[in-house]
Amino acid sequence: MCDIFWNNFEEKFKDVKESFEKSTMISLDCELTGLHSHEEFRPSLFDSGAERYEKLKAGVDQLLVIQLGVTTFCLNKEENSYLTRTFTFYLLPTSFLSVDTRFICQASSLCFLSCAGFDYNKLFSEGIPYLSPQQERKLRLDLQRGRPALACNLSSDLRSVLERACWQVSQWAPSALPGQSFRIHPHTEQTLNEVDEENVIPDASMPPSLTTLLRELLLHRELRLNFPDIWTYSEEGSVIRIEKIRYEERVQLEREEEIKIKEEYGDVVNEEIDVDCLAEKAIQLLLGATKIFHLLINAKKPIIGHNCLLDLMVLLKQFYCPLPEKYKDFKKVVHRIFPDIYDTKFISFEVKAQNFRGLKFLKGKQNKAIGRELWEINSLSSIYSFFHSSKGLEITKNAIPIEKCGGADPTSGDKRFHDAGWDSYCTGFCFIRLGHLKAIIGKSLSCSQGVGAGEYLREIVDYRNCVNLMQARSPYLRLDGEDPNNFRPPLLHIESRKDPINITKVKWMLSAYGSVDVKKCSTYCATIAAMSENCYYTILKAFSYRDDYCVTKMKSCTHSKISLLLHMAIAATATGITVLAFRNLRSRSSLST
Known part of the structure; x- marks a missing residue:
């Protein structure tokens, strides 16, 4: 394995x-x-x-x-x-x-x-x-071509790293000549031209190796976006070397990098959003699983x-x-x-x-x-x-x-x-x-x-x-068609003859006969679903002689909520008609007297 x-x-x-x-x-x-x-x-x-x-x-x-x-x-x-x-x-x-x-x-x-x-x-x-499709689209928007990472939602630590690196290069680049270079370390606590290999700031959100690599990619990209007359190289110990170059050299290096990225990952650039090579490399690393x-x-x-x-x-x-x-x-x-x-x-x-x-x-x-x-x-x-x-x-x-x-x-x-x-x-x-x-x-x-x-x-x-x-x-x-019909036994109806029904108590009692689920349908009544026929008939038999609960086979015409409401409505209507008839009868008798 x-x-x-x-x-x-x-x-x-x-x-x-x-x-x-x-x-x-x-x-x-x-x-x-x-x-x-x-x-x-x-x-x-x-x-x-x-x-x-x-x-x-x-x-x-x-x-x-x-x-x-x-x-x-x-x-x-x-x-x-x-x-x-x-x-x-x-x-x-x-x-x-x-x-x-x-x-x-x-x-x-x-x-x-x-x-x-x-x-x-x-x-x-x-x-x-790993990235879901929605997360990938969001990252591609963050890293679309020409958009600096500093314009995105960054952690305070990463923002400090990028801002300090850009400040260091801005201090060095104006007076540097083509071919000259200096080195920086992609971490916050350092001075210009100073490399502290033990100065590693842990980032708990990702594995250290991935955190370091992504940080370096962002730093390379940020420096190249902000300074068109430089190129960046990775060296051992997470050190980045910045070199002053001419425009023609820059164009050639960008072309070579694009070829290298495509050889490594294939033609994977998303059609909807155009991103640069370094951004694509970061996205491909994050796609992982x-x-x-x-x-x-x-x-x-x-x-x-x-x-x-x-x-x-x-x-x-x-x-x-x-x-x-x-x-x-x-x-x-x-x-x-x-x-x-x-x-x-x-x-x-x-x-x-x-x-x-x-x-x-x-x-x-x-x-x-x-x-x-x-x-x-x-x-x-x-x-x-x-x-x-x-x-x-x-x-x-x-x-x-x-x-x-x-x-x-x-x-x-x-x-x-x-x-x-x-x-x-x-x-x-x-x-x-x-x-x-x-x-x-x-x-x-x-x-x-x-x-x-x-x-x-x-x-x-x-x-x-x-x-x-x-x-x-x-x-x-x-998955490839209609689901099967109900395979379980018919539902059962349970009615409490004394107190309002307690679903937890009822389910605990019924669990002795097998796997069941109970759903309350009124103050005194509930519906029982049994896993197996054996459980179904055992419950019917066990509750046939009890005086506190009555368990019967579910009859849709008498036990359904709609039917219950209909019966209640009919009963209320009949009661109302009876009351009206009785009042009319009394009023007539009083008039006759």
Whole structure:
């Protein structure tokens, strides 16, 4: 496995690109700064796909991916095996000129990652920068050709560095002759012609190496913009040498620099805003991890995730575009950039729900219990552990071999779940093994028979673009079409016969029978959504003889809010008519007397 930080990003970028291009499929995992920013955004069994998207969208705008794990799986057709490469990217929000990222950290998420061994020191000292499209446009406006950085929104420290350097050159340049030079250090506390190599002012907003490099680029650019008869050169120890030159030399040097920048980064100058070479170099450095996301898009390979809806939303917002307002538009955007997505959490539910009696490797009583003996819960660690248990190894003994990731032996104790790189490897591993298991079930094969890559992929293709929905009305959303109908049991209606209904108390009571959600609909009534049919019927049976609560099957005609309001209106109207009739009757009787 390869950890990638700012200091080795450029070195590893070509390896990452080559690995993406050669891969058969790519698995992803993300570690975030939180899961939701407010209690009201928690998932509920009442949520449809669209409602869940609205909830997540409201809470995801201020969350960030701080660690991205990517594993490529390359199929060797001759040996019918997979070769894997795993990359773990540490991502640091950008702070530069007018771009200053703000985000929310959820304490429970940070503590959880810390307990799992996440290295926050590495993140904040060596993290890779990135820019969203909006941030890139903002920086290009700040650095458009001919606009000095001193006209932008700068930190006081950086402004002091630029102003002092310009003042030093203004004192030296008028009397200097062509060919003469002097040196400055890009830090504030120095005198003219004095270089103090130990005088380093730390900037906590970015890794020191990146801070220093960006500061130098801005200083080169600022001096060249303000003094047309000089040229600047970088020397060791962050020293900048300023040389007095003639106009013709300046034109030639600018042309050579432009050629060099284009050779390094390609023709990347934005069409909308014209920036100079030094500005483009700074922007390209800051794009960092954004380039990895675009490599994923351009690769057009199947993307594998585990319970990946939230990951997809945060990645889209962080690297590609603002989250669309409409749920349908979100699905279209994701499907356009990633045409084939597989969610191993959803696949694991589907495979486990199959009829396992067709498997020939277990007989008799064991055969009936196979469904219960797979994996206890559908978490990534549970599924991965099953496939490395004696039972899982027996079932998949002739499955496609998967080469060990460099730096970690998948069968040893060197495992660290909730590290994005390791989890991405486990996600792809489980996808391949789930496909093998599905192929065996679908064809009623013995585990002694091998299953080719093409064969298991054909078996699992029905699950393409189905993304798991946790604790929702439907088990999944479909990215390339209409979402499925409600798969959950019908709703239940609960009424308190004595006191006003207490939702917290009711949910606590019902939790003994399974996973439920409760929604208040009036002072004494609430609606219950049950996860499973077993839970649904158990609640009905358990509350059939209670005298404090009445639980019945939900009937839209009698239990809906609209129906309740209609009944109230009818009752009020009937009461009013009765009162009027009674008054008329009394007035007539008084007149007759």
